[in-house]
Amino acid sequence: MLGSAADAEDVLQETWLRWSKVDLGQVSDQRAYLVRITTRQSLNRLRTISRRKESYVGPWLPEPLLTAPDAAADLELAESLSMATMLILETLSPTERAVFVLREVFEIGYDDIAVAVGKTPTAVRQIAHRARRHVDARRPRMTVSAAETRAALESFRSALNSGDPQAMLDVLAPEVVLVSDGGGVKRAALRPVTGAENVVRYILGGIGRTQASIVIDLTLLNGSPALVFRLDGEIDGVMAFRVDNDRITGLYFVRNPHKLTRIESETPLTLR
Template sequence: MVGIAHAGDDPFVVHRRLLFTVAYELLGSAADAEDVLQESWIRWSAVDASEIREPRAYLVRIVTRQALNHLRTVTRRREEYVGEWLPEPLLTSPDVADDVELAENLSIAMLTVLETLGPAERAVFVLREVFDMPYDEIADAVDKSPAAVRQIAHRAKSHVTARHPRVRVVRSEFEEVVGRLVAALNTGDLQGLMDVLAPDVVSVADGGGKARGAAQRPIVGADRVARYVIGGMAKAKGALAAVMTWVNGEPGIRMELDGQLLGVVSLAIEDGKVTRIFSIANPDKLGRLEVEAAVSR
């Protein structure tokens, strides 16, 4: 584990949760974020920490630059991905939801929107909107002038807002909607499922070509989504169960077949209805759902 031998007050260890969160927000992949932290640790180990005036800013700069380099590589890889690509989900503590801004920006819905930004725009948006970094520090991290960063930040925020309006959902309401959805799934209640879906709900599944039954294109409309979901569950060879869990700072659903993890579902909710369903069943992306991820701002 990165930095495990350097305990105490080593800045890299102190800020590791933050650094992981920065890398994950930029990449949408915990595995890639860990690779970036490993590369960043090597670079941090080569400098004289006593000469660094602001270790936190310096480390964020290193991680951001490494993540940007990594992002260019993974972007090409994702162009060859089978079906829809969704971020790698994280199991998070319910406490993460207490930081509303962090939870909102960690959500699968937000990370999916961030995928539509260019690398520099994504970095500027994340560092400014999620971590509230000053423009001059962001400029150092992305090798641009503060004036250019301000322009990029404005453009990126407008882009994200147009695709992901910030609709704040009270935690109790979110849990209530997810609870109703779980009950409908476990009983095969088609009408109960329809009742919790928005008429224009969109369901996106990521099976990576490895998960049987994962739709390779989005499904639109409450009736089509409900029938597809209930039909798929009826075909399951074994005991299929939906269990409420916490995914990326929000209530989500863990799907199990005979007690084994089959996939995870993240939701976007508005006015008490599910507007977006993100189903991640690619087995390569399910490794972070057994241990809570250490995230922070």
Template sequence: MGESISDPATRTFVVHRNLLFTIVYEILGSAADTEDVLQETWLRWSDVDVAPVRDRRAYLVRIASRLALTRLRTLGRRKETYVGTWLPEPLLTTADVADQAELAESVSMAMMVVLETLAPLERVVFILREVFDVGFDELARILDKTPAAVRQIAHRARQHVAARRPREQVPAAEIRSIMTSFQRAVDTGDLKSLLEVLDPDVILIADGGGIRKAALRPIVGAEKVLRWLAGVAYRDGEPVTRPAVVNGQPALVVWVGGEVDGIVTARVEASRVTGLYYMRNPRKLHLEEPVTLALS
């Protein structure tokens, strides 16, 4: 950023960067777009005279949230012409995220998929209010609305999410055990063994972005899901799987021919996989250094 860390504006931004990244990523579901928004947030923040700003964290959150809302609406137009089903971009996260239940649940792929069903304003309000505990008065300032209007938006969003989110928080150890079963099944070719962990009505959502083979619509039912996986997993060579922490939860990275073929994450309820998310779009597969997330 070109300035010494002794500079108050730079120091404040660096201190809160992980928080800002977490907020914006949950709003957008795209790490690349999140980085763009954070860059713009920094540019606007660097023009602010920070000396009289009482709550610098709130000021930064305000800038980033407004920019994220604008970008979210742009993403909505991009999704209208997207080939197949759009999934949020998987995010490699540091191992400690999995140990923070509230944070891990809020960024899990299952929750991110639910957030995709909210209108832009509802998504921003829900995330800032329910995940980051931003007050209604501050939300009103961020969105240029009355507190009463924000409360109504929050109520609608809360009801919408409650009807669709996982019914329980599953310990990371349980998800890890299930993903180990997946790893063993893929590596040995014994996909039928997954019937022991798949819910009979499991839903598979795959995102190939029109670049790699993926189901254009969700696939429902354990047998159908296994047939689709068998047809994709081995068509280009023997797959090799590696465990990873993705969106704060245990996941698998699938390699074929020395290249990353996809990332598999799961929604687990009552010790069964009720949702499988298979990201195959190479434009959304980024395996750089794991990201550190924060709630405060």
């Protein structure tokens, strides 16, 4: 819902505080009541995040999470958590995003969603339809397995390690887009880099400028294979990917150190 573990934890803390003061004897449906509290707190936080982004330096990417292998095995969970899907959700309004997540990810009924977001069930159905159409239009047409993504990443990592630009071009789609998030703290492109040749030039140029020892490892972020970059043993950034037809079409490079605090330990995740 929020794209930030820290914001999510704040919302859960506030939800718990409110829940702890409730007379449970007066609550007919505890799950629906918790959904309502959490959703309203999330909507308030989304508006705060939106104002925060207005002064953010360069592109904003969701916070990457180190996830367990079972997250990748659950295709529905992996798809809902992927960096590409999270970025699509960023294009929705706060209410559209809340309705979409509650309906499509958690399968909550329209009546309960209506109470949670302060709309009529009819309005919620319309919002859900509009949000679903918006997301579907931007999602990959075909589901790519973790194995296919891992194969593309292995080829890309080998090309990075060898510094071979042609090997990188071979695994990148011509229309590939790289989005980098340094948050004004680390060096990053201030706007998306488009086109395979431009992406290769940008990446190799950045690696060539550093004198530190670079190690690139495979990891699992947001339920999908990804790469973690270490400079002299310290995490410098992580890169998530979107793969279509065995080619990389999206690279999402997070270098903002404030967003890399969840990379050292796994975050357990589940839809239910």
